[in-house]
Amino acid sequence: MNLNRFKNDNRANSSLVIDHMVAEAEKQIEKMTGEKVTLIVRRPGRWA
Incomplete structure (x- = not known):
């Protein structure tokens, strides 16, 4: 998975x-485990 895709797009x-x-x-985790998952993202600053 390429996480740098958006790095240079201001x-x-x-x-x-x-x-x-x-x-x-x-999607990747679901493919590997066969289970539906939900990742919880903690964004610093705004909703901390």
């Missing part, structure tokens, strides 16, 4: 990028 909304990476990670 236009990207960081929370959308995080949501996208989380969704990708959930």
Whole structure:
């Protein structure tokens, strides 16, 4: 999984990028384990 995809895109909304990476990670874990998972993301600053 390539997490550096958005690194140089200043236009990207960081929370959308995080949501996208989380969704990708959930899919990968589901493929490996066969179970549906939900990752909980703690974003520093805004909702801490």
